[in-house]
Amino acid sequence: MNNIENFSQDGYVETETDSAIQVLGHFIQGNIVAKGSKTQPVYNPAVGSKSKEVMIADTETVNYAVQVATEAFPEWRNTPVIKRARVMFKFKQLLEENADKICELIGQEHGKISHDAKGELQRGIENVEYACGAPEFLKGEFSKNVGPDIDSWSEFQPLGVVAGITPFNFPAMVPLWMFPMAIVCGNCFILKPSEKAPSAALYLAELLKQAGLPDGVFNVVNGDKEAVDALLHHPKIQAVSFVGSTPIAEYIYSTATSKGKRCQALGGAKNHAIIMPDADIDNVVNSLLGAAFGSSGERCMALSVAVAIGDEVADVVIAKLKQEMQQLQFGNYADSSNDFGPLISQAHKDKVQAYIQSAEQQGAKIVVDGRDARPKGFENGFFVGPTLIDNVQANMTSYQQEIFGPVLQVIRVETMQEAMQLINDHEYGNGTCIYTRDGEAARYFTDNIQVGMVGVNVPLPVPVAYHSFGGWKRSLFGDLYAYGPDGARFYTRRKTVTQRWPAAQVREAKQFAMPTLN
Known part of the structure; x- marks a missing residue:
């Protein structure tokens, strides 16, 4: 990077060798500066190609x-x-x-x-x-x-x-x-x-x-x-x-x-949502769609695990999710009709797809498979479509690890206590929520769940700016x-400062005992 021509005010550095590619510098002492001996590509993930380069300090x-x-x-x-x-x-x-x-x-x-x-x-x-x-x-x-x-x-x-x-x-x-x-x-x-x-x-x-x-x-x-x-x-x-x-x-x-x-x-995080039998399932499904697939699941507060209390609840939730997921749109960032966009890189796409494959190999059921997602006009982008996996077990790799992609896993349990134990046993304790109309159940949940940020019928319980954000455990x-x-x-x-201004004419005696303020 010795062919620096000029610095623009928007953070870019142009080079003589490749003026078509913008090179991002650093911001030091109020100016964009070019320091460092190497650069790294910056990709437009929707099209899967390099759009800029950034200088590496x-x-x-x-x-x-x-x-x-x-x-x-x-x-x-x-x-x-x-x-x-x-x-x-x-x-x-x-x-x-x-x-x-x-x-x-x-x-x-x-x-x-x-x-x-x-x-x-x-x-x-x-x-x-x-x-x-x-x-x-x-x-x-x-x-x-x-x-x-x-x-x-x-x-x-x-x-x-x-x-x-x-x-x-x-x-x-x-x-x-x-x-x-x-x-x-x-x-x-x-x-x-x-x-x-x-x-x-x-x-x-x-x-x-x-x-x-x-x-x-x-x-x-x-x-x-x-x-x-x-x-x-x-x-x-x-x-x-x-x-x-x-x-x-x-x-x-x-x-x-x-x-x-x-x-x-x-x-990291592995955020669970408990779905109680008395929950408003239509509202649950709508909130799960946004909480699991918004931003392609690349959120530390994304709801990635739905814990259904009972097979009846699980069957209804999965059926409604499957139907609604067919309507989700994903593609380029500039189209506001899209619900979410691509993953950040090809390497991350490969990682997410590997987690989906591991769940299938370990016995889970892929209800909706997003591995072959190719939005029209953006076939080379780093896309994984919305994915729904049922019959997930706690010993599966996809459950133990943070997937960080548009993947929602469903675990079936019999009781709320079993669901809470599952959450408390996980190494991560970032965020969680419960869907219910039962105030007693909600209060018990918020008191006893070992997670730092908790929602009641709120899928993404991110604290407002005048509270503070953080999880528990790892x-x-x-x-x-x-x-x-x-x-x-x-x-x-x-x-802490403790101050006194004694009178000039008063001579104080020596004192060797621990001073007190009496």
Whole structure:
């Protein structure tokens, strides 16, 4: 990549050797920069071909971004919190004004249908709205006269330079879970977005600059494992937030904490929905369709397992699902009549299809098979159609692993207690829900299920921005959830000050006992 001609304002770098292919750079010190010795293709998953390339940061590039952020920190830390909040207010306005552009970038690289991308962005904007309240949630506590002429107060101070590593499935929303809160709390932030869908993050950086954020406070480095490791090992990085698969979450958490860093790492999921005999089956089927197949099932909160109480319930649900699934449409992101789009890559498509095949080989019944999906005009895209699998057992590979595709599995049990035991026994505890009209059953379920986010007749119980997001068991590594009140605590540390001004004419005696405030 030595033939760099110029940098455009939209994050692209043009090369003399192949001007038809746009090359995405990094965003450092308020500008798009080209650093690193290699690039990686970025695909349009609907057509299955390369649309762009992205520069892959090496350790030197990451170190440069950290240096820039470190130099920007003292001034940003001392910027009054109300001024930091005003940047977020302006940023929110710009996000809304440029929503169509952001959703277009999401669709181009992830394949997410436009209406789904708008929902993703709106959820992200809600986190920016919450961050605008920083003057309230950062003001600390004050106690006067805790002892004779002694006052005490606490305050929440920023950590310094922090980093976020985000996945491909939510190119805008998950970064917006992280950096608005971190920045408004006074930190400088380095984002390492997914190299599979990097454009949205670069555009968000441009909008932040337009909102008045000083250069160096927010930086974006595109990269692979080398970039991740450089962030994890850099001594100036104080905290790391991650969302992705469990094996990587475990690696990031163990590496970061071994280096003395604060870390929250959100991992995988296997989200179950219990269908009680008294549930409104028509409503259940409609919500399952969206919760299982929306965004091609590439959601950590996707409902991938329906646990039916009794064969009668299972038979009715499967029959109605099979009928409704024939009406689902999938294809290109720009066609808003489509319900969902492609998977992110050919490799991921192969992985999802292998899980379906393994279920069939291990004795499950493929009721609706999406493995041969080829939408007209997009035959080379990375598509898997909606798939429904019955008679799934807990020992099957497809049940134990997170498929992360448009696949809904049905497990039949006899009792609610058996269903809850199945959920509690699974290694993941991200999200779950119960469909019922029985308040007693719902209350028992919410009290006793060992899962972090629980819905009652709500298939995707994603907390709103002023609560916090996180699972249990091997779905979360760390003590604090993402965004909301936990986000504010993650990106700050408490300092408590106890102060007294004794009278100058009073000479105090020596005191060797433990001091008390009596």
